[in-house]
Amino acid sequence: MKKKYLIIGGVAGGAGTAARLRRRDENAQIIMFERGEYISYANCGLPYYAGNVITERSRLFVMTPDKFMESLRVEARILSEVVAIDREAKTIHVKDLKRNTEYDERYDVLILSPGASPVKPPIPGIEHPAIMSLRSVSDIDSIKDKIDSPATKRAVVVGGGFIGLEMAENLKERGLQVSVVEALDQVMNIIDYDLASEVQQHLRAKGINLFLKDGVASFEHHGSLVSVRLQSETLIDADLIILSIGVRPDTAFLKDSGIALAKNGAIKVDEFFTTNDQAIRAVGDAIVFDSPLSKSPVTIPLAGPANKQARLCADNIVDGNKKPYTGSIGTSIAKIFDLTVASTGLTEKGLKAAGLPYRCAITHTGNHAGYYPNVRQLSLKVLYHPETGKIWGGQSVGYGGVDKRIDIISAFIGKEGTVYDLAEFEQAYAPPFSSAKDPINMVGFIAVNVLEGMSDTISWDEAEQARKNGAFMLDVRSEEEFELGAIEGAVNIPNTDLRDRLKEVPKDRDIILNCAIGLRGYFAERILRQNGFTRVKNLTGGFKTYDNAIR
Amino acid sequence: MKKKYLIIGGVAGGAGTAARLRRRDENAQIIMFERGEYISYANCGLPYYAGNVITERSRLFVMTPDKFMESLRVEARILSEVVAIDREAKTIHVKDLKRNTEYDERYDVLILSPGASPVKPPIPGIEHPAIMSLRSVSDIDSIKDKIDSPATKRAVVVGGGFIGLEMAENLKERGLQVSVVEALDQVMNIIDYDLASEVQQHLRAKGINLFLKDGVASFEHHGSLVSVRLQSETLIDADLIILSIGVRPDTAFLKDSGIALAKNGAIKVDEFFTTNDQAIRAVGDAIVFDSPLSKSPVTIPLAGPANKQARLCADNIVDGNKKPYTGSIGTSIAKIFDLTVASTGLTEKGLKAAGLPYRCAITHTGNHAGYYPNVRQLSLKVLYHPETGKIWGGQSVGYGGVDKRIDIISAFIGKEGTVYDLAEFEQAYAPPFSSAKDPINMVGFIAVNVLEGMSDTISWDEAEQARKNGAFMLDVRSEEEFELGAIEGAVNIPNTDLRDRLKEVPKDRDIILNCAIGLRGYFAERILRQNGFTRVKNLTGGFKTYDNAIR
Ligand SMILES: Cc1cc2nc3c(=O)[nH]c(=O)nc-3n(C[C@H](O)[C@H](O)[C@H](O)COP(=O)(O)OP(=O)(O)OC[C@H]3O[C@@H](n4cnc5c(N)ncnc54)[C@H](O)[C@@H]3O)c2cc1C
Ligand SMILES: Cc1cc2nc3c(=O)[nH]c(=O)nc-3n(C[C@H](O)[C@H](O)[C@H](O)COP(=O)(O)OP(=O)(O)OC[C@H]3O[C@@H](n4cnc5c(N)ncnc54)[C@H](O)[C@@H]3O)c2cc1C
Ligand SMILES: CC(C)(COP(=O)(O)OP(=O)(O)OC[C@H]1O[C@@H](n2cnc3c(N)ncnc32)[C@H](O)[C@@H]1OP(=O)(O)O)[C@@H](O)C(=O)NCCC(=O)NCCS
Ligand SMILES: CC(C)(COP(=O)(O)OP(=O)(O)OC[C@H]1O[C@@H](n2cnc3c(N)ncnc32)[C@H](O)[C@@H]1OP(=O)(O)O)[C@@H](O)C(=O)NCCC(=O)NCCS
The missing domain is CATH 3.50.50.60 (FAD/NAD(P)-binding domain)
Structure with missing residues (x-):
């Protein structure tokens, strides 16, 4: 029997489900309901359209109802708002906003992808046309x-x-x-x-x-x-x-449907995107699922996950729940003027909040070989489990190559990778793209050195605490660098002089080493440790991280 | 007792081993012998120095003997050629090319990183100053x-x-x-x-x-x-x-040493970089090891592997063979004018030569969202095992984002990943960097669709063969596209018309579908398959790949 699939929402999750459903089931009837005037538009491109970076408005539309019908025989009903669901009757109640009429439509399977709407808190005066x-x-x-x-x-x-x-x-x-x-x-x-x-x-x-x-x-x-x-x-x-x-799941119309919602209004689904009603599934910005990392419920309003969920949801509808969703780790990115900012997995504050054990490695290094033109500094931070080395998350800020590094870390997290994997990672290296040891390798080395007891790192905030508690702050940069600014109370012994000036380093105090980015601090740490100093820690990310954070 | 480590070769493998050895063993004596005038130089930067892209000659030197001594207490003896090894006496015989003297130097452990030299075949007239x-x-x-x-x-x-x-x-x-x-x-x-x-x-x-x-x-x-x-x-x-x-291991000086060499002159090592002499190790361009993919012996003359081998070799020397090397998959890249060309793992011709079973998926797609300015086409090819989906290799050509895609595939190969991983991969998406479905996802989808029986792809050369054998070549692009050039003998039914023109498609012949890049061909394939056509294949990479290759 010909199935009838109804879909609420006509953009990433909705249109994506419709398209894949058609490829999986040529004979089904597929109707997509969209409240607005457009389907399949590039939400993510909207800011660039405002900035005249995207100049043609038509470029914002990946699909139109006509094209959808032509190529995939999917009927897209725009200006059609679904206002209620009758789960017993298996119908939805639709408001035709153009003709100002209302009607019911029957479904075998209903897919919800209503997305999320911008939060508008009750601040005095918030209603104004500007x-x-x-x-x-x-x-x-x-x-x-x-x-x-x-x-x-x-x-x-x-x-x-x-x-x-x-x-x-x-x-x-x-x-x-x-x-x-x-x-x-x-x-x-x-x-x-x-x-x-x-x-x-x-x-x-x-x-x-x-x-x-x-x-x-x-x-x-x-x-x-x-x-x-x-x-x-x-x-x-x-x-x-x-x-x-911020945004909030756009699920007000589900209030009386009996579909189970989380506190933030998100639709609760299982790993096959099934709601508490077997005939109703949901995907996209409007759902909540368990984070594969923290195991806590999360709502991740991003287009990549929405599109992938859509495809998988269609398969699970047609095949009958064969392919569980493994979740999203929230990999995301933004261009901000000349900078790129990206992250994957859990942040340090997220780990703290979840009470999960972690350590952190930071490097500030060239995005490609230092001798090749236009090298720019890339900051890369990795959070990992202090015993197993399992990667919790990564984040990066820089002018080039940020997307690549975060994608690599995302790939490794996806395979339950560790910082050992980062150390071994075999990058494609030529001077315009990487270094013989990629930043990914470097951050892996730093972390593995800690796991193997070669080094002990300390983060900028812990270092600041240690300083206040009377630690010996040892800055191993050159005299010239030191004079341009240093941690309060730090003593300067350049790492190249350290072997000859060991007597100036106290054995009975905590020693916090710092250089510019962590590298020479680590070199100094190796000298100290192998000369019997045990209470040594190296400031990860060096003075650059510290100074950035303290300012 | 203070160890004495001698190293032959003062660039990637040699200098890298020396540096890590020092950090692992503060008390050892470390001497590095380099035949040339310079150590630690950026071989990979040399072409760009010739092109005045790198303008300062000094930028080519990552380390100098003075800096090496100052920071790591490594003695680098330049203009010092090692001409022989006495394994019984544990000495090397050194020619001082500056003073024109010779001497022996004793070692506890000897590390070889002599690299590889350009091949110079006996072509008539090859000796000329130009x-x-x-x-x-x-x-x-x-x-x-x-x-x-x-x-x-x-x-x-x-x-x-x-x-x-x-x-x-x-x-x-x-x-x-x-x-x-x-x-x-x-x-x-x-x-x-x-x-x-x-x-x-x-x-x-x-x-x-x-x-x-x-x-x-x-x-x-x-x-x-x-x-x-x-x-x-x-x-x-x-x-x-x-x-x-091409290059060949620079190992002529080892001829009489009794150190086991492969036919190509490469030094045979085990997974701890030990040669057939326990006191002698080797790394870099001069060694041969088993490919983790083909399991056959390979020599990979690349700086990334050389540097990583060096670090690992030092650890195995100090710790006594604890960290086996997992090998290199030959991930490499080059900028060629505006193009980037990169590859990882095995190629199709490599797989054919090794007699390994594989399938291939190709996509030509935007390097980032199509509506964001300066999108350029990126070609991405993935080779995978026809049953398990294990990734054998990937290759890419394009104007941007090529390095990223190959690095992601390299990461997955490193974790024995499959094309299912590519399909699920969670990229960092914003319009300047990717699409909601990244090219990596797309190529994963294509491959998984084949593995799951949704689609059957055919490569350009097999398609050409099928054409000659009388297959029905069905081009589902628009009429306008078709008129600009098509496969010889192909019939044109645009994919949007196909549902209404099924009668024109023969049921008793092999059908080879093509569109521009493979996408609409796949859409058409889904329509045909679900209408009882079984002898259907979709040309992977579409007319673009075919036309590129046939021309
Ligand atoms: C400005 C902007 C920039 C963004 N940039 C990025 C980015 O760079 N990267 C990234 O990953 N993500 C980005 N996103 C997020 C991304 O667009 C969303 O994650 C994605 O669109 C979610 O898809 P969805 O189908 O869940 O919801 P939506 O795309 O929001 O689609 C839901 C649709 O359902 C319709 N609808 C809702 N309720 C009803 C109803 N009752 N009846 C009928 N129709 C209904 C809505 O009108 C809407 O069109 C951006 C979002 C915005 C707004
Ligand atoms: C022009 C060029 C561009 C390159 N570009 C890239 C690139 O983009 N990406 C990439 O990954 N790789 C690239 N490479 C390859 C990379 O440079 C090598 O893989 C790497 O340098 C190998 O390190 P190695 O220590 O094994 O050998 P080498 O770096 O060659 O060092 C060996 C050293 O040993 C010395 N030596 C040899 N025999 C003796 C002896 N008997 N006594 C004393 N000294 C001796 C040699 O003089 C030499 O300096 C490039 C190479 C070249 C030449
Ligand atoms: C476009 C949209 C309707 C989805 O439709 P779609 O047909 O799935 O579109 P895609 O371009 O993603 O098509 C990918 C399909 O083509 C296949 N394909 C792609 N390239 C191919 C090639 N070269 N050869 C063979 N098949 C190919 C893929 O495998 C996939 O099919 P599958 O899902 O059955 O495996 C939906 O994603 C959408 O509305 N997007 C815009 C809105 C949006 O995402 N906004 C937020 C981000 S700005
Ligand atoms: C430079 C060279 C001598 C190696 O020396 P090196 O001291 O290992 O240099 P690197 O910059 O690679 O140092 C990395 C070390 O610093 C550590 N490090 C880097 N950044 C750090 C940071 N922010 N915090 C703490 N430690 C850091 C790394 O962990 C690593 O130490 P480890 O190996 O003990 O773990 C050698 O690679 C060389 O000669 N290179 C030039 C030649 C060449 O490679 N040519 C071919 C390519 S062009």
Whole structure:
């Protein structure tokens, strides 16, 4: 018998499921319901369309209803909002927003991919035409109209996550004055504080006014202008405000359906994307599943996972639950002006919150061979299990090659890899692309040296604590480097002199070594350890990480 | 007791072993012998120094003897050639090329890293000052002198491997007329013929005269000018000739040592880098070991493996053989003008030669989201085991993101990954870096679809064979595309029309589908299969691969 598949939501998860369903089942009837005017659009491209980086609006549409019908015989009903589900009758109730009519449609299997909508907290004054948020094509059309208006000169972006910062960049490129307001003490929460500080410096260097640790208290309306009042009482005038403080599963219409939802409104599914109703599945930004790393429930609003879930969900529908989803580790990335910021797996703060044991290795090194032109520094941080070396996560900030390093770490996490794998990893090396020892290898070496007892690293915050507790801070950089700035109270013995000046190092105190990035500190550590010093630790990431974080 | 480690060769393998040995054993005496004037130089940078891309000569030196002494207390004796080894006495015999003296030096452990030297076959006329090869700093000094001379206008590069093509590019950038002569039917033997044709087109587009399937018969001397006579009788005049037809282990000095060598002159070592003499180890370009993939002996002259072997070798010396080397899969890469060419693991021709079972998946797709500016096509080919899906190898050609894709595949091969892993791989996605389904995912999907019986692919050469054997060649591109060129004898039914024109497709013949790159061919295949057609195959890589290869 011909199956009837109904799909709610016509973008990544919905359209992806529809396409794969057709390839798996030529005879089924497949109908996709989309509330908005467009299906299959490139949400991820919207900020670049606002910035005129993507110049043709039509490029935003990966598929149209016509093309979908032509090539895959999928019926896409736009301007069709699903407002209720009758699970007993196996029908959905649809509002036709164009004709202003309503009707029911029967399903054999129903797939939900309603996505997530921007959070809009009850801040006083939040309802104003200049205060916008960004999810859909119509959102960006409004935002772009506003930018195009000559009266629009000052913008405030509320929220320093990746969508907020992509918007900040594109608004800046369009010539606006841009402020970013973030309630946390850092931007880009997908990475840790020490690396985020590099991003913050870059944003400031690019002329963004950055307000950290400062939330919005209220919006004050003055005609078309809005004054954003921060908790600190700072007042910022703006012609355009982009709200980008996170998203929430767009599942209000499921409230009375009896479909089990998590506290954040996300749809609970099993590893085959089945909800608590066997005939109803769900994918994408709107679902919750267990993290393969922390084992806690997570909602990961990203397009890669949504697309892959969609494909797998279709297979499980047709084949009957043969291919369990192994979950997503939240690999993500953003270009922020000239910088790339990316992360995979768990962060240090995530590990702390989950109470999981970890260690951390950091390196700041060239993205390719140092002697080849245009080498730029790449910061790479890896978190790993202190006994097994299993990789928990990685994060990176730099000007080139960041995406590659994070993808490699993601691949290894996917195979339950360890830092030993990173040390052994065989990269494709020629001077424009890598070094004979890739940053991935280096960070692996650092971690393996710790696991094998060759070295003991300490992170910038622990080092700062140790310093306050009276540790001997030994800076092994050259005198010239030391004079340009050093850790408070540090003593300078260049690593090349250390063998001859061992007497100056106390044996009865904790010794914290630092150099610029950790390498010479490690060389010095090897000398000290093999000369009977045991209370030695090397500051991972060196003065660069410390200075970034302390500033 | 203080150990005495002697090392022969002062670059990647030698210097790398010395450095790690020091960090593992602070008290040992470590002496490194280097025949040339320099240690620790960037061989890989030499072509770019010739091309003035690397402008400062000093940048080529990663370490100097002074720095090595200062930081690691390693004594580097340059201009010191080791000419013999007395294994009984545990001494080496050294020629001091500066003072013109000779002496013996005793060792506890001897490490060999003499590298490999360019092959110089006995072609008539090969001895001429304009005929040069490239390995060391002094080689590049001579080559550069020659390029700098205004009389030098025409260059011939013999050999289309990565060093030859890097030189061709840099000579061209310096304004020379450049010809490349290659005896095989393709350049860049690290990839297969179908992908290499893209490189060849690019070389020609950049103004390189390319001679394929044509070896050098002789060099004819006319004063400072040399005429290169090819087997085809073509004659090319040149002021400068770069010989770059491969390298051979530089082990002539070991001939009488009793150290076991393979037929190609490479030093035989076990997984701890021990030669047949327990006190002598070897690493780098000069060794032979079993490929972890083909299990056959291989010599891999690459800097990444050399450096990693060095580090591991030092550990095995100090710890007593605890860390077996898992081998190298030959991951390598080159920038060739605007293109990047890279490969990892086994090639199709390598698999054929080894008689190993495989299948192949090819995709030509954007290196990042299609709607984001500057998207360029990336060709990606993956070879995998036809039953288990285990990845044998990958290769890629494109303008951006090639290094990343090959590194990801290398990581998966390192973990004995399969094409299922490629399909599931969680990339860092934002429009400038990837697509919601990365090319890595796509090639994984294609392969998994075959493994799961959803699709059956055919390679360009098999398709060509099938065509000759009377298969029905069905081109499902649009009429416009079809008219611009198609496979001989192909019938055109656009994939969007196929459902309505099934009657035109014969049930009693083999059907070979093609579209531009394989995607619509696959869509069409799904329609046909689900309509009872069983003798269907989809041309992997589509018309693009076919046309590249057939031309
Ligand atoms: C500005 C922006 C930039 C982004 N950049 C990136 C990026 O760089 N990388 C990345 O990985 N991800 C990015 N994302 C996230 C990515 O777009 C989402 O993860 C992905 O689109 C989720 O797919 P989905 O199908 O779950 O939801 P959506 O794509 O949101 O689709 C859900 C659709 O369902 C419709 N819908 C909802 N309820 C109903 C209903 N009741 N009836 C009918 N229709 C309904 C909605 O109108 C919507 O069109 C970005 C998102 C935005 C907004
Ligand atoms: C032009 C060029 C470009 C390259 N590009 C790349 C690239 O992009 N990527 C990549 O991975 N690899 C590249 N390589 C290869 C890479 O340089 C080698 O794999 C690596 O240097 C091998 O290290 P090794 O220690 O085994 O040998 P080598 O680096 O060759 O060092 C051996 C040293 O030993 C010395 N020696 C030999 N015999 C004796 C003796 N009897 N006594 C004393 N000294 C002796 C030699 O003079 C030499 O300096 C390139 C090589 C060249 C020449
Ligand atoms: C485009 C969209 C409708 C999905 O449709 P789709 O037909 O699955 O599209 P894709 O381009 O992903 O097609 C991939 C299919 O072609 C196959 N394919 C791709 N290249 C191929 C090739 N060279 N040879 C053979 N098959 C190939 C793949 O295997 C896959 O088929 P499968 O899933 O049956 O294995 C959906 O992803 C979408 O709406 N995207 C836009 C919205 C979005 O993702 N937004 C967020 C990010 S901006
Ligand atoms: C440079 C050379 C002498 C090796 O010396 P080296 O001291 O091992 O140099 P590296 O820069 O590789 O040092 C890496 C060491 O520092 C450590 N390290 C690097 N960054 C670190 C950091 N941020 N924190 C702590 N340790 C760090 C690594 O763990 C490694 O030590 P280990 O091997 O004991 O684990 C040798 O590789 C060489 O001669 N190279 C040039 C020649 C060559 O390779 N040519 C071919 C390619 S062009």
